[in-house]
Amino acid sequence: MSLSRRTFIKGTAAAALMADLAFVREATAAKVVERAQVQPNRLAMGFSKDDYSLDPSVLYLNHGSIGTVPNIVLDAHMGYLRLCETNPWLYMWSAPWVAPVENIRGKAARLMGCDPGEMVLNHNTTELFNLLANGLPLGSGDEVLYSSLNHMSASTCWHNLAPRRGFSVRDFHFPISDCPSLTAAEIVSRYEAAIGPKTRVLILPHVDNTVGILHPLKEIAQMAHERGVQWVVVDGAQVVGMVTVDMHSSGVDAYATSAHKWIQSPKGLGLGYLKRSLQADLDPMWVKHTYDGDTTTVQKYEDYSTRALPALMALGDALDFHAQVSMGDRVRHHHQLWTALQKIVANNSMLEWRSPTTWDISSAIYSIEVLGETSGSVSTRIYEEYQMVVRPFSTPELNALRVSPNLMNNVSDLERFAEALTG
Ligand SMILES: Cc1ncc(COP(=O)(O)O)c(C=O)c1O
Structure with missing residues (x-):
């Protein structure tokens, strides 16, 4: 085969695979747009747990330890993995992913x-x-x-x-x-x-x-x-x-x-x-x-x-x-959850809030203490009984459970969590 023909075939194959890649990205983008258009009020309310692969029996309040990948991103990731395996040399060592990475x-x-x-x-x-x-x-x-x-x-x-x-x-x-x-x-x-x-x-x-x-x-x-x-x-x-x-x-x-x-x-x-x-x-x-x-x-x-x-x-x-949810909406959502849990804690004499109490120095991570019980034993108990995931801290200064909810969590998740803490 002549050099020019080989170069042509290589160029054509690369072009075809780049088109595949564009397809994966476009399909993913289309899904995000479709989702945002179909349920616009979800953006204000926070995402549904259906957007993720979390086990429905698990109440995941530990995004500070490790996040959950939305299904749409998981699908895109699998799409890139599959595409890569169609011609690993091309994707790992050649041009198609250079510009997208930039x-x-x-x-x-x-x-x-x-x-x-x-x-x-x-x-x-x-x-x-x-x-x-x-x-x-x-x-x-x-x-x-x-x-x-x-x-x-x-x-x-x-x-x-x-x-x-x-x-x-x-x-x-x-x-x-x-x-x-x-x-x-x-x-x-x-x-x-x-x-x-x-x-x-x-x-x-x-x-x-x-x-x-x-x-x-x-x-x-x-x-x-x-x-x-x-x-x-x-x-x-x-x-x-x-x-x-x-x-x-x-x-x-x-x-x-x-x-x-x-x-x-x-x-x-x-x-x-x-x-x-x-x-x-x-x-x-x-x-x-x-x-x-x-x-x-x-x-x-x-x-x-x-x-x-x-x-x-x-x-x-x-x-x-x-980017489908503005930073303003995100912060409002986190503020709403933070305020709700603080109120629940204030009304329960067995719980104590251990984080800052003014929003300007607060975040979506906050810690609460269950008085009279070690954080390790509470976290084990609520995981075994209710499959609730939080992070315990046990130091001379802090005996507390760190709660870190994200957009798919809502106030009723926090109410359920607080109930489980004190029985
Ligand atoms: C504040 C902070 N810094 C650094 C890390 C380490 O993160 P990574 O393991 O992703 O490097 C963590 C992990 O939880 C963290 O909470």
Whole structure:
């Protein structure tokens, strides 16, 4: 066969497969549009459990641990997996998914309020923190600081490297027993009081995973920079998709999230914001065989070689699905549930609210204590008796159940849950 004929056939096959891909994406988009058109009032009310594959006998109130993927996104993911297997070489190593991935980067950047050139499509929050810890130029005399509210995924990596690299890592206590009376100004002052002359990196959660405090990012970032902190790096694993974020106006230098939580993408996908000025200082953590010393593009932080591209493609569908409900409607829904559970708790002498009580520093994550019972035994009991899934926390400061409902949950779910707690 002549070279030109082979090239023609290869080109035709690629064109046909690209048309297939367009079909998968269009069919998925059509389903989302059809759904939104058929039941417009659902957007205000929250999605139905029928949109997901959850077992109907399970009451899932643990979206903070891991999200649920909408059926429409699951179908799209399976479509990409099937398409990939029709010609793995083409999809994994050739052109058809290059432009769509860049399109997804653009959507993710819009959701997070940054430029596509500042957006990394990676695997999770833990990975972005490892990249930062490994790649920032830190050494003797530099300090990395975080509070006890921090998730260990954002701090273990710095401890791991400190002895080899010579920088120090320090944490400070953030008391949560007085959480119900906490204010935004107090949160800023606690961080301010902890920053020292050597602090070069400040790590903080945008929303912590225990009591769900929404940190005032802009105020903390501004204060920290004024006090000489070079990089404010944020763990937003519990935030993007739940409440509005805007990287540029926040003033932070890096921000990590796990899309498999509140964006409801397939598992093992993350988004990371890396401010351009930080990228100039941040080395990649690994490089693949074709690495050409690129120092200019954000893609150098994703130089994975083989990766789960069908899942990454389905992130685009998760972002499309997510966009069907405005952030305003999402936040109203979360606020409604938060208010309802707080009222239920206030009227039950066996329950105590352990999270903030003002909405400006609250989120869709909140913790309640069942007085006189350990959180572990309550969570086991309600799971065994009623298949209710929440996350127990048992520390010297917090004996509580963390509740993290999402759009498909409603007030009656929370009423059922509270009844189960106290019998
Ligand atoms: C606040 C916070 N940070 C980081 C993580 C780690 O997320 P991942 O395992 O997706 O990296 C979690 C997981 O629950 C979390 O809640």
